[in-house]
Amino acid sequence: MPVFTHSACLGHDTGAGHFERPQRLGAVIDALRNGFDDLDWREAPRATRGQLLRVHDASLLDAVLETRPTQQVELDPDTVLSPQSAEAALRAAGAGVAAVDAVMGGEASAAFCAVRPPGHHATSRAAMGFCLFNNVAVAAAHALERHGLARVAIADFDVHHGNGTQAIFEAEPRVHYVSSHQMPLYPDTGHAYERGVGNILNAPLPPGTGSRGFRIAWEEHLLPAIDAFGPQLLLVSAGFDAHWRDPLAQLQLDADDIAWITGELHRLAGKHASGRLVSTLEGGYDLQALRECSVAHVRALRGN
DSSP, X not given: OEEEEOGGGGOOOOOTTOSSOHHHHHHHHHHHHHHOSOOEEEEOOOOOHHHHHTTSOHHHHHHHHSOOXXXXXXXXXXXXXXXXXXXXHHHHHHHHHHHHHHHHTTXXXXXXXXXXXXXXXXXXXXXXXXXSSOHHHHHHHHHHHHHOOSXXXXXXXXXXXXXXXXXXXXXXXXXXXXXXXXXXXXXXXXXXXXXXXTTEEXXXXXXXXXXXXXXXXXXXXXXXXXXXXXXXXXXXXXXXXXXXTOTTOXXXXXXXXXXXXXXXXXXXXXXXXXXXXXXXXXXXXXXXXXXXXXXXXXXXXXXX
């Protein structure tokens, strides 16, 4: 199974004390290298300007790519631009594009993008919530336009709602977005009544929900919605911050829950999309939880 990553993603320097730090990605890569000896490691290419403009306004591209800071610059209280951030953001978005091409070209059924900065909070016009470009949205738009797909599903189990992904596609019926997330919690979006054009389904969960409530939400609502949509490609925003160790949320899941939901998504990809599934790393801010969850996730993506 291919894993797309790039050393530039480690160069995105958010500053001392920031939760979204380079060590996050280092923990994921180390865990996967130690946990598997047969992964197909691939260098993530840069996303092109045209690929980014499918989902982002030119003003955001200019802010991220043309600022060229000599030190950390805050785009918002949570989101930092450093001298190496532009390259990291291009590689993080490009990983998803390359992974879509790989699975659509039959090189592999599933692929994982081990990248940072994360993406699902970035809207068409704004970087926010640690995110510069919306990596999964760039991948979805590429699948629609380059590969001519009519049905792409995005499953998001990050503990925070992917407000950017939802906003980008809420009027696009070819994309179906489903999300479980803690509420109340940043960014205070993702209510059950937010339905887009019938292509959005949110399952907000209270703090302390735990494994049983999480699995019920997916079994009774989110997985059946994906099944009914019948996607030709399934994309996953894989945030590991719903783990009980995570310092930013209180959903109280563990690595077994990540393995379970990944396995269920893998099953649906097999049923509807000839196994085609691309996952990209989103949140997760405890290093041990990141190690455990990334291994459980990739193991399940491989069908184990």
